Amino acid sequence: MATAAPSSFLSSAARRIPPIQCLLTFEALARLRSVTQTAEELCVTPSAVS
DSSP, X not given: OOOOOOHHHHHHHHXXXXXXXXXXXXXXXXXXXXXXXXXXXXXXXXXXXX
């Protein structure tokens, strides 16, 4: 029988998840393989991506 995870585990796991914008940037960079194109797609500067 499975038991619920302790709340301390859930709170520590939630702290390790990066912000959604970082994940979206990482995904776009992996897909496009270009900092410049990623920046254009996300409407940010290339330095913000890098």
